[in-house]
Amino acid sequence: MDDLLTTAEKIRSMEIRGAGRIAVAASAALRNYALTLGSLDIEEFNIKIEEAAKVLVNTRPTAVSLPNAVMLTKKHTSLTVPEAIDEIVASSDRFIKNATEALGKIGRIGAERIRDGDVILTHCNSHAALSIIKTAFDQGKRISVIATESRPRRQGFITIKELSDHGIPTTLIVDSAVRLTMKEVDLVVVGADSISVNGALINKIGTSQLALAAQEARKNVIVAAETYKFSPRTLLGEMVEIEDRSADEVIDPKLLKEMPNVKVKNPGFDVTPAEYIDLIITEVGAFPPAMAFAIIRDYLGIELDHH
Numbered sequence: 001m002d003d004l005l006t007t008a009e010k011i012r013s014m015e016i017r018g019a020g021r022i023a024v025a026a027s028a029a030l031r032n033y034a035l036t037l038g039s040l041d042i043e044e045f046n047i048k049i050e051e052a053a054k055v056l057v058n059t060r061p062t063a064v065s066l067p068n069a070v071m072l073t074k075k076h077t078s079l080t081v082p083e084a085i086d087e088i089v090a091s092s093d094r095f096i097k098n099a100t101e102a103l104g105k106i107g108r109i110g111a112e113r114i115r116d117g118d119v120i121l122t123h124c125n126s127h128a129a130l131s132i133i134k135t136a137f138d139q140g141k142r143i144s145v146i147a148t149e150s151r152p153r154r155q156g157f158i159t160i161k162e163l164s165d166h167g168i169p170t171t172l173i174v175d176s177a178v179r180l181t182m183k184e185v186d187l188v189v190v191g192a193d194s195i196s197v198n199g200a201l202i203n204k205i206g207t208s209q210l211a212l213a214a215q216e217a218r219k220n221v222i223v224a225a226e227t228y229k230f231s232p233r234t235l236l237g238e239m240v241e242i243e244d245r246s247a248d249e250v251i252d253p254k255l256l257k258e259m260p261n262v263k264v265k266n267p268g269f270d271v272t273p274a275e276y277i278d279l280i281i282t283e284v285g286a287f288p289p290a291m292a293f294a295i296i297r298d299y300l301g302i303e304l305d306h307h
């Protein structure tokens, strides 16, 4: 359990971050934990796996990739522990392999939408979005990128480093420069933490203002999202929870203490309605957001637990 708790803490503190990465880390942690439970009987085993699954899922509430990964990993039909372990190990290995391959596929499918000379605006740090951008560049398209800082955690710094290392000309802007800069942009490419059944995108705070400015300037918005980032529970009318993070990420707590009438709100994500999104690039193809239901049905299943 110690290793699993360590992984859970790394996800909570964002040492491991990005909707895809946290899903892969959680699946691997659950797999390795299952391997330590060989001496239990099947009832005890199932209880322990459920407990561990909860610990992982409760680390961060917004990215549905996390519960989806845990659900796909822990599901087993075995009546003996050795068989259950084998099933969990196989499911986890499959999930991690698919997740890794999905990034390459999204890159290739998404790059078809990028033209020579495009200026691409991106937000935060999405491995899926960057896969599209890097693939287009590797195909010889002379593109450049404008990357937002992405306060408060400044994941934009990870993005500009990655793009620079790849040789891609990149401009860093502060988040509030998005609307002014939109006239120079040809295309917006962002990642996803969750996509709901109605095609709405839940992604890093500030994404919806990129989408709004893009709509105003008649620029297209493309979302890069593996199929496991679609949210089955939104079929039941459940809302995606927006993570509220600590004020300490925004302001020095000592400074805040000197201002007793001030509070800080630090929502981690926002919701971009489907109307603002032109295309979602998944590893199984490019779809308009109206196809979200079909993706959930075909790739995640809709036999949901209604409790």
Ligand SMILES: O=P(O)(O)OC[C@H]1O[C@H](OP(=O)(O)O)[C@H](O)[C@@H]1O
Binding pocket: 017, 018, 019, 020, 021, 123, 124, 125, 126, 127, 128, 129, 155, 190, 191, 192, 193, 203, 204, 268
């Ligand atoms: O899975 P990939 O494409 O890497 O990232 C998807 C999304 O996950 C990140 O969340 P955070 O920085 O963990 O809060 C960003 O919101 C990013 O757009």
